[in-house]
Amino acid sequence: MLTLKYITENTTDVITRLAKKNFDGASIIAHVVELDNLRKTTQVQVDTASAELNNLSKEIGLFLKQGKQDEAAQAKEKTVELKENIKILGDQQTAVEQKLNELLVQIPNLPHASVPAGKHAEDNLIERTGGSIPNLPTDAVPHWDLAKKYDLIDFELGVKISGAGFPVYKGKGARLQRALINFFLDNAMEAGYLEVQPPYVVNAASGYGTGQLPDKEGQMYHCTVDDLYLIPTAEVPVTNIYRDVILNENELPIKNTAYSACFRREAGSYGKDVRGLNRLHQFDKVEIVQIQHPDKSYETLDQMVNYVQTLVEKLELPWRILRLCGGDMSFTSALTFDFEVFSAAQERWLEVSSVSNFESYQANRLKCRFRTPDKKTQLVHTLNGSAMALPRIVAALLENNQTPEGIRIPKALIPYTGFDLID
RNA sequence: GGAGAGGUGCUCGAGUGGUUGAAGAGGCACGCCUGGAAAGCGUGUGUACCUCAAAAGGGUACCGAGAGUUCGAAUCUCUUCCUCUCCGCCA
Numbered sequence: 001m002l003t004l005k006y007i008t009e010n011t012t013d014v015i016t017r018l019a020k021k022n023f024d025g026a027s028i029i030a031h032v033v034e035l036d037n038l039r040k041t042t043q044v045q046v047d048t049a050s051a052e053l054n055n056l057s058k059e060i061g062l063f064l065k066q067g068k069q070d071e072a073a074q075a076k077e078k079t080v081e082l083k084e085n086i087k088i089l090g091d092q093q094t095a096v097e098q099k100l101n102e103l104l105v106q107i108p109n110l111p112h113a114s115v116p117a118g119k120h121a122e123d124n125l126i127e128r129t130g131g132s133i134p135n136l137p138t139d140a141v142p143h144w145d146l147a148k149k150y151d152l153i154d155f156e157l158g159v160k161i162s163g164a165g166f167p168v169y170k171g172k173g174a175r176l177q178r179a180l181i182n183f184f185l186d187n188a189m190e191a192g193y194l195e196v197q198p199p200y201v202v203n204a205a206s207g208y209g210t211g212q213l214p215d216k217e218g219q220m221y222h223c224t225v226d227d228l229y230l231i232p233t234a235e236v237p238v239t240n241i242y243r244d245v246i247l248n249e250n251e252l253p254i255k256n257t258a259y260s261a262c263f264r265r266e267a268g269s270y271g272k273d274v275r276g277l278n279r280l281h282q283f284d285k286v287e288i289v290q291i292q293h294p295d296k297s298y299e300t301l302d303q304m305v306n307y308v309q310t311l312v313e314k315l316e317l318p319w320r321i322l323r324l325c326g327g328d329m330s331f332t333s334a335l336t337f338d339f340e341v342f343s344a345a346q347e348r349w350l351e352v353s354s355v356s357n358f359e360s361y362q363a364n365r366l367k368c369r370f371r372t373p374d375k376k377t378q379l380v381h382t383l384n385g386s387a388m389a390l391p392r393i394v395a396a397l398l399e400n401n402q403t404p405e406g407i408r409i410p411k412a413l414i415p416y417t418g419f420d421l422i423d
Numbered sequence: 424g425g426a427g428a429g430g431u432g433c434u435c436g437a438g439u440g441g442u443u444g445a446a447g448a449g450g451c452a453c454g455c456c457u458g459g460a461a462a463g464c465g466u467g468u469g470u471a472c473c474u475c476a477a478a479a480g481g482g483u484a485c486c487g488a489g490a491g492u493u494c495g496a497a498u499c500u501c502u503u504c505c506u507c508u509c510c511g512c513c514a
Contacts, residue, residue: 039473043473043474044474044483047473054482054483057494060494061442367471
C-alpha cells in the first residue's frame with residue numbers, strides 16, 4: 001500500500017495519478033488525510049496521559065519505599081481518572097488506525113508516468129514484437145485437438161479426478177512440461193537468480209504481504225481447517241521471505257527464482273477463452289523476483305523484460321511486449337509489461353508473462369526495508385515476472401510447430417525434452 | 424494426536440513486579456594504538472509512531488501475539504501461536 005506520509009504530503013498528485021488507473025480517489029484520500037490528523041492528535045493525547053501515569057507510578061514507588069503511605073494513597077487516587085482517560089483515548093486511537101488501514105488497502109498503487117492512459121486491454125501499447133508467425137496448413141488444429149491426437153494432455157481425466165481446469169499431462173506431454181520447467185530454471189540461474197523452492201500454501205499474513213488479501217480473497221483456494229491459502233503464484237511465498245526484514249544496502253539486488261504449481265479459482269471466468277490450456281485452475285510457472293534499491297528499480301525492470309524476451313526467442317515463438325495501460329494494470333503494480341505469444345491455430349495472442357515493478361507498494365505491506373548509509377531505514381522496491389507460465393507456452397508450441405510429420409520441438413529445448421518430435 | 428520444556432535485542436544469554444529499551448558476553452561500526460594488520464584499549468550499536476521549522480532533544484509503545492490483575496508487568500493470571508524433547512502415527 002501507499003505510505004501515509006506520501007499520501008498526506010502529495011494529496012493532489014496522488015489523486016491525479018490514481019485517475020489514470022480509473023480510480024476516483026478524491027473522497028477516499030480526503031478521508032485518509034482527515035483520519036491521519038485525528039490519529040496524530042489522539043496519539044498526542046494518549047502519549048501525554050501515559051507519560052503522566054508513568055511519572056505518577058514512579059512517584060508511588062518512591063513513596064512506598066520511603067514508607068510514605070498517605071502520599072502514595074493520594075497519588076493512587078489521581079491515577080484512576082488518568083487510567084480511564086487513557087483507556088478511552090487508546091481505544092479511539094486503535095479504531096482510527098484500523099479505519100485508516102482499511103482505507104489504505106483499498107487504494108491501488110500509483111501508475112508510473114510512462115503508463116499509457118486507457119481502460120481496456122485494447123488500450124495497451126505494443127512496445128516491440130519479434131519472431132515470425134508461421135503459415136500453418138489449412139488443416140491446422142488448435143492445441144486441444146493436438147493434445148488428444150498425440151495423447152499429450154487428458155482434460156477429461158482431470159475432470160474426473162478434480163474438476164475442469166486440472167488437466168492430466170501424459171507421456172511426451174508430461175515430459176515437455178518437465179523440460180520447460182528445467183529450461184526456465186536453468187536460464188534464470190545463468191542470469192544470476194538464486195533458485196528457491198517455496199511452500200505451496202501460505203498463511204494469511206503472507207497473502208496480505210503481497211496484496212492478494214484482502215483484495216483477491218475469492219481468487220485463492222482456501223484451506224479453512226488450517227487457515228492456509230494455496231498459492232496463486234510463487235511470487236507470494238518468495239516475496240514473503242523478505243517480510244519484516246531490514247536488509248543491508250549491499251545485499252541489493254536480491255534475485256530469486258522459483259518453480260511452483262499455481263492454483264487459481266478463476267471465479268467468474270467462463271466461456272471459450274478458457275478452452276484447453278488457456279485458463280486453468282492449476283498450472284506450472286517459473287517466477288523471477290527481485291528486491292532492488294529504489295533508485296535502480298526501473299533499470300532492473302528493463303533487464304527483467306529483456307531477460308524474458310530471450311526466453312521467447314529461444315523458444316522460437318512469435319512474441320510481442322505490451323506496456324499495460326492504467327485500466328489493465330493490476331492493483332499493486334506501478335508499471336507492467338505483458339508478454340504475449342501468438343497461437344497460430346487459435347489465431348490469437350496469449351499472455352504468457354507479466355513483468356512488473358511494484359515500487360514500494362508491496363514493500364510497505366511487507367515491511368521490507370534496507371539501511372541507508374546514514375543508518376536510516378527505507379522501503380525497498382519489489383519486482384517480479386513470470387519466466388514463464390507454462391500452459392500457454394505449451395499451447396503455442398504445439399500449434400505453431402505442427403507439421404504433417406508431427407510437432408517439432410525448438411532446438412533450445414531438445415536437450416531438455418530428450419526428443420525433437422512429438423509424433 | 425498425547426506428555427513435558429521453552430519463546431528476551433544482530434547472536435548467545437541474565438532478569439528479584441518499581442529510573443530495565445532491558446545486565447553480561449559475542450558480533451558489528453567508529454576512534455586510539457600500528458609502517459600495515461592482529462591483539463589491546465575506548466566509544467557506540469533496535470524498531471515504529473508522535474512532538475519540534477529542522478537538527479539536537481523530548482514523549483509513547485514494543486521482551487512470540489492478544490487480553491487481564493496492579494499505581495506500576497519482560498517478571499503474576501488467562502487465551503492463543505510457535506519451537507524443542509519424548510511417545511504415537513507416517514512419506
